[in-house]
Amino acid sequence: MMEVIPDVRDGLTRTERIVLYVVHETQRELNGRNVPTAMLYGRVLEYVDMSEAELHVYLDRLGVRGDAL
Template sequence: MSAFPRDDLLDTIPDVRDGLTRVERIILKVLHDTQQELGGRSVSTIMLYGRVCEIIDISQDELQRHLQRLTGKLNPPN
């Protein structure tokens, strides 16, 4: 069981302050903490996924979608 239960509605509503959803905020916080721990080095997606999964229940595909949105590298529709 994850440390924070997910409420799907609250997870999808962007915060008025910066437009980030709860899940995106968690991903960015974990990414920042892991980068600090690694001395500023890059964090692999699998390492990020493992650490995010310790906090919330998220699939690999869902994490990828959030990362694509955060980086602005969305896949074009077919």
């Protein structure tokens, strides 16, 4: 239930925050290069259970576009 309630500080849900964290950490590992969506999906699954379609919904909501992030 807590995954869908936005935080009062910035309006992000727990899942959105996880997606952004994983993008950031993976970009650091790749020395700032784009993160392939398949790689991101695999890493996000370590934190939260979601379908690939759900990940794309979150990425769209966060303003992330394209095959590679």
